[in-house]
Every structure is written in C-alpha cells, then in structure tokens.
Amino acid sequence: MSKKINKVVLAYSGGLDTSIILKWLKVAYDCEVVTFTADLGQGEELEPARKKAEMMGIKEIFIEDVREEFVRDFVFPMFRANALYEGVYLLGTSIARPLISKRLVEIAREVGADAISHGATGKGNDQVRFELAAYALDPNIKVIAPWREWDLQSRTRLLEFAEQHQIPVPKDKRGEAPFSVDANLLHTSSEGKVLEDPAVEAPDYVYQRTVNPEDAPDTPEYITVEFEKGDPIAINGEKLSPAMLLTKLNELGGKHGIGRLDLVENRFVGMKSRGIYETPGGTILLEAHRGMESLTLDRGAAHLKDEIMPRYAELIYNGFWYSPEREMLQALIDKSQEMVAGEVRLKLYKGSATVVGRSSPFSLYSEDLVTFEEGSGTYDHQDAQGFIQLNGLRLKTYAARRDQNK
Known part of the structure; x- marks a missing residue:
C-alpha cells in the first residue's frame, strides 16, 4: 500500500x-x-x-x-453490431x-x-x-x-x-450457495457449484427468467418490432423507451421459453468456464434486427459487418469498451444503420423467435428483379453469361495447370 x-x-x-x-x-x-x-x-x-x-x-x-442509460447507450449500440461472443453469447x-x-x-x-x-x-x-x-x-x-x-x-x-x-x-x-447469479435488464448469468461439471445438465431451478420451452404456450404468439436507425423503438405499434422496450421483450421471451444458453466459454484470463445464460428479450431483438438488416443493408455492408462482428464482440467481452478500436468499429457500424428502419414480424413459440415478415421504406428488395414471372426488363438474363465467364476464368486456368501436371 x-x-x-x-x-x-x-x-x-x-x-x-x-x-x-x-x-x-x-x-x-x-x-x-x-x-x-x-x-x-x-x-x-x-x-x-x-x-x-x-x-x-x-x-x-x-x-x-x-x-435507461444502460439500454440506450450500451445495449442498443452493441446490438447494432449483432454482437455474439464465440458465436452464441449475447454479452x-x-x-x-x-x-x-x-x-x-x-x-x-x-x-x-x-x-x-x-x-x-x-x-x-x-x-x-x-x-x-x-x-x-x-x-x-x-x-x-x-x-x-x-x-x-x-x-x-x-x-x-x-x-x-x-x-x-x-x-x-x-x-455454500448452489450457484452464483449476476443479473441485469439484458440477462441473467449463473455459474459455479452445481453448474461446474459441464457434462451434467443444469437443473431447472437455475433458470429464473424463462419457462421451460416444453411448458411454454402451445399456441404461437406474433409480435412486431419497429426499428429506426438500427434501434428498436416500438412493439406492436406502441412506442416505448429503451428500458421499457427491453422489459417488454423480456416478458414476451420469458413466457415462451426463449433465450436459454448453456455455454462453456473461454475467459479472457485464460480458463474455460461453464455458464447458464438467459437473454429472452435480447434473443428476440437480435433476430428482429438481423431480419431488418436483411432487407435494408447492401450485400457488401452486411458481409463486412459480419466479418468485424467477432472482433467487436471480443473487445466487449475482454473489457475494451472504451478503447479506440471499439469506438472506431462503432462508428463504422453506426454508419451502416442509417437506413435500418421499418417493421419486423416475429413468431414466438416454444423457445424460438422466428422472423416471418419484414417491411421498410428503405428496402433494397425488388420483387421485379427476383420474380419468376415476366419482369420489367431491368435484369437481362444474357448479362449473366459474361459474368460467369469472367469469374470462371481463373478457375479454368487453375484446372488446366492441375490437369497438365497430373
């Protein structure tokens, strides 16, 4: 000292x-x-x-x-990135x-x-x-x-x-407590004691925010989530503050057994740990946000976001929220969200949240381009021949060399 x-x-x-x-x-x-x-x-x-x-x-x-500050300034910016640590953990x-x-x-x-x-x-x-x-x-x-x-x-x-x-x-x-719990508006995290053996299924009493999916309602529930600049602003047409919106999604998700995760993760300090996570509202929000992006993000922007997401998620997991690199990535992500607006319809049923519809005033989807019926002529089928020939040139060259050296 x-x-x-x-x-x-x-x-x-x-x-x-x-x-x-x-x-x-x-x-x-x-x-x-x-x-x-x-x-x-x-x-x-x-x-x-x-x-x-x-x-x-x-x-x-x-x-x-x-x-409100937690959801508005921390949770929502993170969800604009669709951040998942090791592909599954909503952080x-x-x-x-x-x-x-x-x-x-x-x-x-x-x-x-x-x-x-x-x-x-x-x-x-x-x-x-x-x-x-x-x-x-x-x-x-x-x-x-x-x-x-x-x-x-x-x-x-x-x-x-x-x-x-x-x-x-x-x-x-x-x-000794049977397990330790950390909770906030986004999730609950349970670790230790009865959960330390990753080969043993977690007892049902560990779960605090979600019903067992097997006991969830037998009838699906349909909801809509409205987005503006990548952030959710309304559920079923009702405008809500950030914290109230996440609270409502938690209620809906918990009722239908959505958002359970049993994970063995790699801690930053060097060991593996097993945790039971419940993120009912966040799981619905992730599905809804990706559904909205599928309609409004250009392919290049969407794929770039998916490439940087693991790095962004790892920065948050490891404690680098205030690092310059996280702020740089956030600026890129926020730029991508300018036209991520509209409404997503989801089906909640027995542990799953599934996108079943989406619409946006900024949609990049064109029925005229994808229809199997006669289109307006914007897309010329003959253009595909040259496209394929150019992309196939290097493959033909590679195959010729391979066959020559057999």
Missing part, C-alpha cells in the same frame, strides 16, 4: 460479499468508504442496500436507476461493466475519492472489465481489488470476518 487512501468508492450490492469488502476496506486502508449501487434492472429492491450501508456507518450513499454481463465503472469514476471525482473498489474475484473476467474501463476514463485512478489482496480465501474465513465485525450473515448464506 504505497499511497495513503483517504476515501474509496465501492461498487456495492448490499450482499454479504460486498458488505465484507466494505468493512475490510475500512480496516485495511483506514479510509472513508462511499457506496454506489446501480439499478441495472436486476429485479431486486435496492433500498435494503441503502439501509445496510447506513447501518455500517456509511455517510455518502449513491443509489441510482441507470436502466449480458460484459456490457454492464463499463457503465458501472463510468459511474464509479464520476462519483470518485464528485466526492474527492482517491480510489474505487469492486468485488470481482481474481479468477474472473469482471476484474479486467472494471479496471480497464476505469483506467480508460481516468488514468490516475487507483483501483482496489480486495479478492487479490486479502487472505479471506475461503467461505469459512469470510464468515469469521463477518462475525468478528458484526456484519449480519443471513441463514441462507452460511452454507
């Missing part, structure tokens, strides 16, 4: 782990602690976090509803971390704090995401990561520390 820390802003959930961290920071650094609790749509009451912080002697407590945890870090740094400046702190463990990706985002926003900020510093490396030691410092321990926290 080379530099004296006078005040630190802690990302605080109100749970046992961050309550232990709160007290540990006071003891280890002899400093004042400020708490920040974000409402990201995790579905929990946040007032208990305020009361617990007050009970632990905290004077400056920040509890903020950031749901629900990853995309929340840059917003939390942003507010931690802003609050630190506001209250004159020397440092920020988080509760991410030393084995996970979140420590990287929190800290890279913080350093990108304030290169002089000090970040305290208790899990990498303290000697409380077992559940027993954590509970002993809690009891030693009169931190209330709920009865259900005295045993």
Whole structure:
C-alpha cells in the first residue's frame, strides 16, 4: 500500500460479499468508504442496500436507476453490431461493466475519492472489465481489488470476518450457495457449484427468467418490432423507451421459453468456464434486427459487418469498451444503420423467435428483379453469361495447370 487512501468508492450490492469488502476496506486502508449501487434492472429492491450501508456507518450513499442509460447507450449500440461472443453469447454481463465503472469514476471525482473498489474475484473476467474501463476514463485512478489482496480465501474465513465485525450473515448464506447469479435488464448469468461439471445438465431451478420451452404456450404468439436507425423503438405499434422496450421483450421471451444458453466459454484470463445464460428479450431483438438488416443493408455492408462482428464482440467481452478500436468499429457500424428502419414480424413459440415478415421504406428488395414471372426488363438474363465467364476464368486456368501436371 504505497499511497495513503483517504476515501474509496465501492461498487456495492448490499450482499454479504460486498458488505465484507466494505468493512475490510475500512480496516485495511483506514479510509472513508462511499457506496454506489446501480439499478441495472436486476429485479431486486435496492433500498435494503441503502439501509445496510447506513447501518455500517456509511455517510455518502449513491443509489441510482441507470436502466435507461444502460439500454440506450450500451445495449442498443452493441446490438447494432449483432454482437455474439464465440458465436452464441449475447454479452449480458460484459456490457454492464463499463457503465458501472463510468459511474464509479464520476462519483470518485464528485466526492474527492482517491480510489474505487469492486468485488470481482481474481479468477474472473469482471476484474479486467472494471479496471480497464476505469483506467480508460481516468488514468490516475487507483483501483482496489480486495479478492487479490486479502487472505479471506475461503467461505469459512469470510464468515469469521463477518462475525468478528458484526456484519449480519443471513441463514441462507452460511452454507455454500448452489450457484452464483449476476443479473441485469439484458440477462441473467449463473455459474459455479452445481453448474461446474459441464457434462451434467443444469437443473431447472437455475433458470429464473424463462419457462421451460416444453411448458411454454402451445399456441404461437406474433409480435412486431419497429426499428429506426438500427434501434428498436416500438412493439406492436406502441412506442416505448429503451428500458421499457427491453422489459417488454423480456416478458414476451420469458413466457415462451426463449433465450436459454448453456455455454462453456473461454475467459479472457485464460480458463474455460461453464455458464447458464438467459437473454429472452435480447434473443428476440437480435433476430428482429438481423431480419431488418436483411432487407435494408447492401450485400457488401452486411458481409463486412459480419466479418468485424467477432472482433467487436471480443473487445466487449475482454473489457475494451472504451478503447479506440471499439469506438472506431462503432462508428463504422453506426454508419451502416442509417437506413435500418421499418417493421419486423416475429413468431414466438416454444423457445424460438422466428422472423416471418419484414417491411421498410428503405428496402433494397425488388420483387421485379427476383420474380419468376415476366419482369420489367431491368435484369437481362444474357448479362449473366459474361459474368460467369469472367469469374470462371481463373478457375479454368487453375484446372488446366492441375490437369497438365497430373
């Protein structure tokens, strides 16, 4: 501890782990602690976090509803890219971390704090995401990561520390939790304990936002999603704010068992992990957005987007939201979305969201060009002969050399 820390802003959930961290920071650094609790749509009451912080002697407590900012400025820009990590993961945890870090740094400046702190463990990706985002926003900020510093490396030691410092321990926290959960408006993520063996099917009680697809309604439900400049703005003709729109899609997706994912992923820190993800609204949104792009994006633009998407998704997963390369890619992606507007119709049924119709005032689709009936003459079938001959020239040359050397 080379530099004296006078005040630190802690990302605080109100749970046992961050309550232990709160007290540990006071003891280890002899400093004042400020708490920040974000409402990201995790579905929990946040007032208990305020009361617990007050009970632990905290004077400056920040509890903020950031749901609209989260969806508008982080989720929607990411979905313009159709971002999927390793082809399947919709990055629900990853995309929340840059917003939390942003507010931690802003609050630190506001209250004159020397440092920020988080509760991410030393084995996970979140420590990287929190800290890279913080350093990108304030290169002089000090970040305290208790899990990498303290000697409380077992559940027993954590509970002993809690009891030693009169931190209330709920009865259900005295045993090992069956799995850990991270949640926000975009998704839920469950990891650890009963989920650690990737050969064993996850028990149904792990799922929190979606019904089992087998138990979903036997009748499909049809909805429409309207887009403007690549972002959804309405469901079934009703204009909604970003957070309210995603909330509505979550309700629809959860009802039909949409958005479940059992994934063994490659963590940035070098190990594989198994997680159970639920992203009901995001899964519908991805299908709808791709459906809208299929009608409005030029082939070259669409294929280029698909080429850069894995790189973009990896940047978010690895914690580089505020990097220059992510911002460069975002500018390219946003440019592609200028004419991505119109309406997509989807069928929701037994775990799937399927595009069944799409329309746009900026459609590049021409019935005249694709019809099997007599067209207007815009397309001349004879033009295809020269096109094929030119594209086939190199193949003929290659084949001739191959046959010559047999």
